[in-house]
Amino acid sequence: MAAPQLNCDVLVIGGGAAGIAAAVAAGRTGAKTILLERYGFLGGLATTAQVGTICGLYLRDTAGAEATPVSGGFAQEFASRLQQVGGTKPLCVDRGLWVLPYSPPDFARVADAVVGETKNVQLVLHATVAETRAENSKIISVRALAWNEPVEIFPQAIVDSTGEATAAALAGANSENGATDQAPALVFVLENIDPGLAQRGLLEVRRELRRAVESGTLPAVCERLALVPGTGTNGRLALKLSLLPANPDCALWQQVTNWERESRALLAPLHRFLVENVAAFRNARLDSIAPQLGVRSGRRILGRARLADEAVLKVQKFPQGIARGCWPMERWGNSPRPEMNYFAERDFYDIPLDCLRPVELKNVFVAGRCLSAETGAMTSARVIGTALATGWAAGTAAAFQAAGKSSDEAVTTIREHLSGQT
Ligand SMILES: Cc1cc2nc3c(=O)[nH]c(=O)nc-3n(C[C@H](O)[C@H](O)[C@H](O)COP(=O)(O)OP(=O)(O)OC[C@H]3O[C@@H](n4cnc5c(N)ncnc54)[C@H](O)[C@@H]3O)c2cc1C
Missing domain, CATH: 3.50.50.60 (FAD/NAD(P)-binding domain)
Structure with a gap:
């Protein structure tokens, strides 16, 4: 052409x-x-x-x-x-x-x-x-x-x-x-969250996540959940789930493909767990997932x-x-x-x-x-x-x-x- x-x-x-x-x-x-x-x-x-x-x-x-x-x-x-x-x-x-x-x-x-x-x-x-x-x-x-x-x-x-x-x-x-220096993260938005959670921070959430990881209910990476500051007061909370830094033996294009798939696959069990175990998330709905994994x-x-x-x-x-x-x-x-x-x-x-x-x-x-x-x-x-x-x-x-x-x-x-x- x-x-x-x-x-x-x-x-x-x-x-x-x-x-x-x-x-x-x-x-x-x-x-x-x-x-x-x-x-x-x-x-x-x-x-x-x-x-x-x-x-x-x-x-x-x-x-x-x-x-x-x-x-x-x-x-x-x-x-x-x-x-x-x-x-x-x-x-x-x-x-x-x-x-x-x-x-x-x-x-x-x-x-x-x-x-x-x-x-x-x-x-x-x-x-x-x-x-x-x-x-x-x-x-x-x-x-x-x-x-x-x-x-x-x-x-x-x-x-x-x-x-x-x-x-x-x-x-x-x-x-x-x-x-290999830094972990990537997937950002996603949950709606219908208790608006007070943004003020209180994720302390209560982390406690529950730790228990879930220790009991084998969720994979360890779920403990790496953080909130995006400035969100949540209107009930729409943006969260970022950090994975682990790249494996140096894996080609980066293959690594990124793996990360994209692994992180999205984690969202359904994580969302379900939050709805069932953390009061602030009782009515949480998955609103959106960032179009691309964030590679730091x-x-x-x-x-x-x-x-x-x-x-x-x-x-x-x-x-x-x-x-x-x-x-x-x-x-x-x-x-x-x-x-x-x-x-x-x-x-x-x-x-x-x-x-x-x-x-x-x-x-x-x-x-x-x-x-x-x-x-x-x-x-x-x-x-x-x-x-x-x-x-x-x-x-x-x-x-x-x-x-x-x-x-x-x-x-x-x-x-x-x-x-x-x-
Ligand atoms: C999970 C995560 C959280 C972060 N949190 C924050 C934060 O809270 N605050 C903050 O300030 N920073 C944050 N950062 C860092 C910040 O977002 C990035 O470092 C910054 O946006 C990088 O900007 P950039 O223009 O250098 O690169 P990029 O934003 O990566 O832009 C590169 C552009 O080039 C385009 N491109 C790539 N290859 C080609 C090609 N071959 N041809 C044409 N176009 C191409 C891409 O599509 C993209 O649009 C975060 C990063 C991540 C991953």
């Missing part, structure tokens, strides 16, 4: 939080931009896995009565749009941690609006990239199937925001597999710089810093609850631009959860607020490169944007 050929300045691959920000950033500089997304809607894990809260927008603050933004810029603009559309507001969940709860359809709607309003951005949905061609350390063309028709794109610069560093890896960039970490590049765990914990700043991380390290490993590792309150760390740049490729920037980071650092930098920020930076840097401008100029512009000057 002959493939239509498209040219652009910046090609953004993947329309999750990072890709949305990257496409808008590139488009606003005047770059001719194409955004490819393999599903029929934008948002990535924020909408497909329905994670339900945006972390990484506000500084941790155990004393403050209000949320303080970690920076200015696009992440806050996107958050404000979500607040207008959904009437949501920042919520303090634990130990001074502020999040913005959102409904996944609102997230997709705001993403559609923001991308649609941006001049110079062509969005192609149902477009999956499967092939790249590289010459002289540059990706010169990318092939995708768009609604099952081949398309070939010739970009000047690329943002890989696939969450799996797919384009960079296809073009030969070195990467590492983060799927996957493939990421080994970049020109690597965000170190220590840099996060010591809230290091860098002259090349292009995004600010403020969420603690939150690792969902083998234990039922996440391991949290906090750094100084009311402070943030910088992510240098070189963490977004593969060593081997000159015209590729990555963003979101495929940036170059040590394991602990990634458990912080992957959150949606930070993904929006690294996406913005990658889109700006790619557009500047396509226009023949230096990366130093890009860094200056991005830093002004973060400090609210543009």
Whole structure:
């Protein structure tokens, strides 16, 4: 089948939080931009896995009565749009941690609006990239199937925001597999729940689940149930069931298939158990299941710089810093609850631009959860607020490169944007 050929300045691959920000950033500089997304809607894990809260927008603050933004810029603009559309507001969940709860359809709607309003951005949905061609350390063309028709794109610069560093890896960039670092989770919604449960938390539920696991009524993984903050007050409670991190001996595509099937198979017995044993769930009905399992970490590049765990914990700043991380390290490993590792309150760390740049490729920037980071650092930098920020930076840097401008100029512009000057 002959493939239509498209040219652009910046090609953004993947329309999750990072890709949305990257496409808008590139488009606003005047770059001719194409955004490819393999599903029929934008948002990535924020909408497909329905994670339900945006972390990484506000500084941790155990004393403050209000949320303080970690920076200015696009992440806050996107958050404000979500607040207008959904009437949501920042919520303090634990130990001074502020999040913005959102409904996944609102997230997709705001993403559609923001991308649609941006001049110079062509969005192609149902477009999956499967092939790249590289010459002289540059990706010169990318092939995708768009609604099952081949398309070939010739970009000047690329943002890989696939969450799996797919384009960079296809073009030969070195990467590492983060799927063994963290557990995935399936989000589902139960309705007709006692609205008081959200306030009380899952303590009573966990006690019953422990008994069920100890008696062999439910598999051990059911103890890993957590609630999505900000849900439940209207009787609709979103819950996430975490599985176990990937088995390193299993191919990731096979592992993900197994996870998807295993987690969905657990929902019926778990739901039945809750209805029969926990008063708050007596009338609970299964309302919906997220369209995709939430894979917390996957493939990421080994970049020109690597965000170190220590840099996060010591809230290091860098002259090349292009995004600010403020969420603690939150690792969902083998234990039922996440391991949290906090750094100084009311402070943030910088992510240098070189963490977004593969060593081997000159015209590729990555963003979101495929940036170059040590394991602990990634458990912080992957959150949606930070993904929006690294996406913005990658889109700006790619557009500047396509226009023949230096990366130093890009860094200056991005830093002004973060400090609210543009
Ligand atoms: C269970 C779970 C709970 C979480 N909870 C929270 C939370 O409460 N708050 C928070 O802030 N963060 C949370 N996170 C983390 C956060 O959701 C993600 O790290 C973040 O959304 C990643 O954004 P991204 O844009 O980097 O990647 P993704 O959201 O993964 O987006 C990648 C996009 O690329 C597309 N894509 C992939 N491959 C291709 C291809 N070959 N061609 C075209 N398109 C492609 C995908 O369809 C997707 O839309 C959670 C994650 C999980 C899994």
